[in-house]
Amino acid sequence: MTYFEQVTEAADFLRAQLGALAPRVGIVLGSGLGAAADAVTGATIVPYSAIPHFPQSTVEGHSGRIVAGLLGGAPVVIMQGRVHFYEGYAPLQVTFPMRVLGALGLRAVLLTNAAGGIAPGYRVGQLVLLADHINMMGWNPLNGPNEPRFGFIPGAGLRFFDMTEAYSNALRALAHQAAAEEGIVLDEGVYLATPGPSFETPAEVRAFRALGATLVGMSTVPETLVARHMGIEVLGISCVTNLAAGLSAAKLSHQEVNETGRQVERRMAGLLKRLAPKIAARMEAER
Ligand code: HPA
Numbered sequence: 001m002t003y004f005e006q007v008t009e010a011a012d013f014l015r016a017q018l019g020a021l022a023p024r025v026g027i028v029l030g031s032g033l034g035a036a037a038d039a040v041t042g043a044t045i046v047p048y049s050a051i052p053h054f055p056q057s058t059v060e061g062h063s064g065r066i067v068a069g070l071l072g073g074a075p076v077v078i079m080q081g082r083v084h085f086y087e088g089y090a091p092l093q094v095t096f097p098m099r100v101l102g103a104l105g106l107r108a109v110l111l112t113n114a115a116g117g118i119a120p121g122y123r124v125g126q127l128v129l130l131a132d133h134i135n136m137m138g139w140n141p142l143n144g145p146n147e148p149r150f151g152f153i154p155g156a157g158l159r160f161f162d163m164t165e166a167y168s169n170a171l172r173a174l175a176h177q178a179a180a181e182e183g184i185v186l187d188e189g190v191y192l193a194t195p196g197p198s199f200e201t202p203a204e205v206r207a208f209r210a211l212g213a214t215l216v217g218m219s220t221v222p223e224t225l226v227a228r229h230m231g232i233e234v235l236g237i238s239c240v241t242n243l244a245a246g247l248s249a250a251k252l253s254h255q256e257v258n259e260t261g262r263q264v265e266r267r268m269a270g271l272l273k274r275l276a277p278k279i280a281a282r283m284e285a286e287r
Contacts, residue, residue: 011103032261130236156231202246
C-alpha cells in the first residue's frame with residue numbers, strides 16, 4: 001500500500017467517525033496545551049491507536065487522540081497531542097496526521113506548540129504568533145517524489161511551492177482580533193525548529209538569535225511544510241514555556257515546559273474558542 005493510500009484509508013476511517021460534521025478547521029495542541037479540547041461540545045473522540053496507520057504519541061503531556069466537534073460553535077477537528085521526529089519517527093510519519101487532515105478536507109490549521117523564548121523581552125507564559133519560521137531540522141518532509149494527489153485544493157500539490165506567506169496574514173489578523181476580545185496581547189515572532197530532543201546550548205541560542213529567530217522548538221515546521229504543500233492556510237501559536245538556554249539562571253526541563261503549558265492552557269483555550277468561529281466563517285466564505 002502506498003503512503004497516499006494509507007493517508008486516504010485513515011481519512012476515510014475518520015470521516016466515517018465524524019458523521020455529518022464536515023470541519024474546515026483543524027487545531028494541533030502542543031505540549032501541556034490540551035485544554036481547548038475540553039471546550040469542544042458534541043465531541044467525537046478517536047484515539048490515535050484506533051486510526052489505521054496513525055503514529056502514536058510517546059511524549060508525556062501529549063495525549064494522542066482526535067477530538068472533533070464544535071468549538072465556539074464552529075466545527076473543528078483537534079489533534080490533542082502530536083508526534084515528533086525526536087521520538088524516532090521518520091519525516092513521513094511525523095507529517096502523516098497533517099496529510100490525513102488535508103485528505104479530510106481541512107482548509108486551515110492552527111498549530112500550537114511550546115517553545116523557548118529567545119527575543120529579549122519575552123516572558124514565560126506569553127503567547128506568540130508565528131510570523132515565519134527557520135527550518136534547522138536538517139530535513140524536509142517533502143523530500144522524495146512529489147505526490148500531486150495531495151493537491152486536494154486546486155493549485156496545490158506542486159513539486160516546488162512558495163513559502164513567502166507560510167503563516168497566513170489573514171489568519172494572523174483574525175487571531176489578533178480574537179486575542180483583543182479575550183484581553184490578550186499577542187506578539188509575533190520567528191520560530192526556529194531543531195530536531196531535538198536535547199534543549200539547545202547557550203551558544204546555539206545566541207547563534208539562532210543572530211539568524212533572526214525569536215522562538216525555538218522541536219515541532220510545527222514539518223506540519224507547516226506539508227500543510228502549505230496541500231494549500232492549507234496555517235496559523236502558528238507558540239507558548240513561551242521557558243526562556244531559551246543561557247537566558248535565565250534556571251535549568252531547562254520538560255517538567256517546566258509542561259507546567260507552564262498547564263498554567264497557560266486555559267488562556268490558549270479561550271483564544272482558540274474565540275478564534276475557531278472566525279476562521280471557520282472565513283473558510284466557509286471561500287468555499
Ligand atoms: N527549546 C526547544 N524546544 C522547546 C523549548 C526550548 O527551550 N521549550 C519548549 N520546547
